[in-house]
Amino acid sequence: MIVIRQLCRSFSEGAGAHRVLDGAEGCFRAGETAAVVGRSGCGKSTLLNLICGIDRADSGEVQIGGRIVTAMGEPQRTLFRRAHIGFVYQFFNLLPTLDAEENVRLALELNGIRGAAARQRSAAMLSAVGLGDRLRSAVDRLSGGEQQRVAIARALAHEPAVVLADEPTGNLDEETASQVLRMLLSLARSRGTTLIIVTHDPWIAARADRVLELREGKLVAADASAGPHAAGGARHDTESGRAPVRRTGIS
Ligand SMILES: Nc1ncnc2c1ncn2[C@@H]1O[C@H](COP(=O)(O)OP(=O)(O)OP(=O)(O)O)[C@@H](O)[C@H]1O
Numbered sequence: 001m002i003v004i005r006q007l008c009r010s011f012s013e014g015a016g017a018h019r020v021l022d023g024a025e026g027c028f029r030a031g032e033t034a035a036v037v038g039r040s041g042c043g044k045s046t047l048l049n050l051i052c053g054i055d056r057a058d059s060g061e062v063q064i065g066g067r068i069v070t071a072m073g074e075p076q077r078t079l080f081r082r083a084h085i086g087f088v089y090q091f092f093n094l095l096p097t098l099d100a101e102e103n104v105r106l107a108l109e110l111n112g113i114r115g116a117a118a119r120q121r122s123a124a125m126l127s128a129v130g131l132g133d134r135l136r137s138a139v140d141r142l143s144g145g146e147q148q149r150v151a152i153a154r155a156l157a158h159e160p161a162v163v164l165a166d167e168p169t170g171n172l173d174e175e176t177a178s179q180v181l182r183m184l185l186s187l188a189r190s191r192g193t194t195l196i197i198v199t200h201d202p203w204i205a206a207r208a209d210r211v212l213e214l215r216e217g218k219l220v221a222a223d224a225s226a227g228p229h230a231a232g233g234a235r236h237d238t239e240s241g242r243a244p245v246r247r248t249g250i251s
């Protein structure tokens, strides 16, 4: 469970300050998938950076699985993030000098899983995203959709309690985006991962359990028309139901 209380973050702008988050509050249940929407520049990426502790809030609190991330020092936050949080970015952020399997394995090795166990798990994760035959492919030779599937395998390989996805399909064509989103939802749901997806795409938002909008620095329930049962377009959707399994000790 993620609890956000009275989160504030401003950036200096000229002589003044631009207040991006202004007392944002919210709660994400263990295992739920939530979409966060809002206009460009409203602070969605800033919010994710504060949740995972890449950035520090001016005030307020982020709690994940009972641990207060905002009270941790930098080294603690780095270790916490590495163990309990996975990321999927719009531009994949893979290491181009490594192959697909090595990219996934790195996330495991950073968490102390090494050798045959790590190789086995990274291969299994890549198979789960349909890339079992591309383990040795250089990632810069893969298509955008394939690269994002490697990124999803990497984000979930160490079974983090939380996965943060910042416009994970923003750089993909519509059909590939649907396929990649289905894999992300299905993997997160089958593992009981709390998934927060920042998106501009109503079709994606409609597939989340809940939609929140970041507006004037606060998180509010989004318009019902963007909810899970709303008409979210014609794209085919077959992700499986949930069967939460929690192994990281944080939820
Ligand atoms: N490190 C920073 N220094 C100064 N200003 C920043 C910094 N990071 C973000 N901002 C500002 O904070 C505001 C929110 O940025 P953020 O990237 O969180 O928006 P966003 O909602 O993710 O937008 P988009 O949908 O375009 O990705 C923007 O006005 C941005 O310029």
Ligand SMILES: [Mg+2]
Pocket: 044, 045, 046, 166
């Ligand atoms: Mg952003």
